[in-house]
Amino acid sequence: MTTPVLEVRNIRKTFPGVVANDAVDFTLMKGEIHCLLGENGAGKSTLMNIVFGLYQPDNGTIEVDGEEVSFENSRDAIAAGIGMVHQHFQLIPVFTVAENVILGSETTKGKLLDLDAARSIILDLGKRYGLHVDPDAKVGDLSVGEQQRVELIKALYREADILILDEPTAVLTPGEVDDFFEVVQSLVQQGKSIIFITHKLREVLAVADKITVMRSGTVVGTAEPSTSTQQSLANLMVGHDVTLQVDKTPAEPGETALVVSHLQVSDTRGLPAVAGIDLEVRAGEIFGIAGVQGNGQRELVEALAGMHKIDGGRVQMLGVDVTSMSPRQISELGVAHIPEDREKHGVVGEYPIYDNLVLNRYFKAPFVKRGVRQMGAIRAEAERLIQMFDVRTPSMDTLTSSLSGGNRQKTIIARELSQDPKLMLVAQPTRGLDVGSIQFIHEQIIALRDSGVAVLLVSAELDEIMSLSDRVGVMYQGKMVGVVEAAGATRETLGILMAGGTIDEARTDGSEHRGSSR
């Protein structure tokens, strides 16, 4: 743990209108797990893309194993022993695992591809590091956790000694996260050094040997995990004191705002995803839905928002039957939707921010008059929302796709709250967001509830479900397997329900199950 394997000095990188990195120094020691922390848009991914040769720094030097290097592209970085698992997976869905792994550094027999050799290398790596995946499976058919294993195998296949993992756990289920950390430990034991980016402070304290914190493009400090707490790290990241605990008063539920009865929905392949769900959400309460991803939550929310065909059952919102209504009609009733898939259903990446901010109202006065868009009104509204929700962007004309994940999410929330909703459908609202943004969004959701809005919250984060919800339902294989009062719910009870156990089991066997879990 004494020799530095990677030293980055005085790195500066600007994009039009943004200084993404400024005078950044960073040192990675051999065999260490080094956590890189920072708010959304702090410049973590940018720094790592520079180390990986994808971006060229405006200024500064990089040393690998004590020798200065200059990377023209990622091929050079790979040759220098650097591997990176990107925040958004860089995999080709229609290719097999083996094809994805060897792409760019192919195994060959003569001039032809040698997929047999690739297969055996992948199986070997799998055995050595506990990364099991079928080399002949199509990547598009794999779960997110499996795809991540493919990304790791890709880096290991290229004999990377330094591994950059950019928010690897953001998309994993709790079980997958545990498995993932086991793999990371085995990597370190075999001499690899790891840079690990995450927003989850609990994980940082669990695995880090060293912590570096970035804010607004600069390094603002380093910390030792032994002497840090979640609170101290959060404060260092944000630059002022933040409250990690969500404060809320008991709910005062009013009239029933959402009634779902015997709802049945199929997924995109035509298989049943929601298999007869009943639920009610009342004004002024937050109904949380927990569950391992892929148990029908996504289809449920999309069906409620009018985006997905309903096969059977009824949905009533604010006293109106919306079963066969279009998304526009539902939205016009005063129903806001924060979708799970931000890029696909939340924003139009190729539009400037101001257009995305009025996407739910662009067809109404004052944004349109006699069929002509009123740019003045649109820009004024955009200005107001950007201020109010603290969207960090060089200007409202910036393309939404170049915003960091957190700011994109704030853009969506700003838009959806702007039309005074009475019912909110919220899916995975804080995935990939930093603690500051999470706190902000949580406060917004609580404030809405307190003003009498009914909220249906779907999240894969148990902590989020438990700290926000008033009542919690658990979905398993398309069914609601149990509904409990949030006050009485524990991680263990919910965990049992999420795995398909019954309420009774959850009540009586809670302790046993806890014993057998990791």
Add this chain to the structure above:
Amino acid sequence: MSSAADSVNAGRSVSQKRVSRPGQSSTKHYYFGAALVLLGLVLLIFVAPNLIDETRAFRLNKPPDPVQFEFKPPTFVGLAGAFYILVGFLTVLRDRLGSWTRFAAIAGVAFMPLLILAMALGRSDLSGTNVVNLLVSSLFLATPIALGSMTGLWSERVGIINIGIEGTMLGAAGIAYMTYALVGDGAERWALWLSVLVAILVGGLFALLLAVLSIRFGINQIIAGVVINLLALGLTGFLRSQVIVKSGVGTGVATPSFGIPLLSKIPVIGDQLFVGQPINFAMYLVVFLTWLVMFKTPWGLRVRACGEDPHAAETVGINVIRTRYMSVVLGGFIAGLAGAWFSLESSARFEDNMTNAAGFIALAAMIFGKWTPWGAFAGALLFGYADALQTRLQFLKVDIAGFEIPSEFWQMLPFAITILVVAGLVGRATPPAAEGKPFQASQ
């Protein structure tokens, strides 16, 4: 907690796989089976009784002493009708009978070209027709379409939409013939080969123009393709009237026929199937090499990666821009060869717009083949057959109810088939994911 969650995932994915198999074939084969039964009934009830009840023949070689298969059209078509009714029922009952019924359906479809011919003979005064010769001309006419669809593959698989294939072929055809006329008086053998080479290079140049417009300048790729088509049309029209016509060499000597050793000595069919012209034979090689290079070599894997997700390709160190240029230009060379087929092989002359939409039909063949080389080749064969058939039907002077079908009607056939095939027969085909989207390398 984790083990429990894992078992949830595992259980779910397994059950999905089991359910999805029968789910996928769903209801499509019912419609298909019903259509076949209907076709069989129509053949049996309406078509067969109205055919001439005299002996007709499918011949394998030319008279006077042909090897032939004799039949009476009403019987032949009637039996075919019964056959389709049977296949239709087998197809409808696929779920019960198993997937072998699929082969029956394939056989039924493969039989249709002969059926059409038998019906035509049943309305014609000629006593027979040579089917091997029909196959040979189908393959010959499929040449530019198959080559053009390979151009499309090399371009679209790397992420660049190419609707400029038509113009690329036309430009290559025109400039190649001009070279032949000026350098070799339309007769010198060495100048002929030189002109084929010129065609290939011109094809590459046109493709390079498409590449520069769409990769370097990020112009909408459809528009870039249209630009190429217009450019080729104008340029070759000008060259024809100003250079070719003035050179006085309006027609020349086309590429020579030759026989493939041994194979061409096979009795009855050898001298028909294995004697032919060079670009026609080169086409098989190009299709095979396209498949081999695109699907079996490292470079081909990279090409396909650039067409699916250029950013992912970039992160493993692939030079996306360079790969795109190379693949598009390679496709251009192939289109150039197809151009040479028009002006140096099928006939040695150049006419305005002589490619006559073959470049667009090539695109249809590529889509028909779901962006795979052999599929595209099959599509090209279909169109080649339609083209050969229309000449054959004109020759047979088919009349329906005393009214001879005008040749213009038959000439429409390849285009009608294009529309039917692209609109109806092709299931959902997924083009390369990044196709048509401009890409900028990270900096």
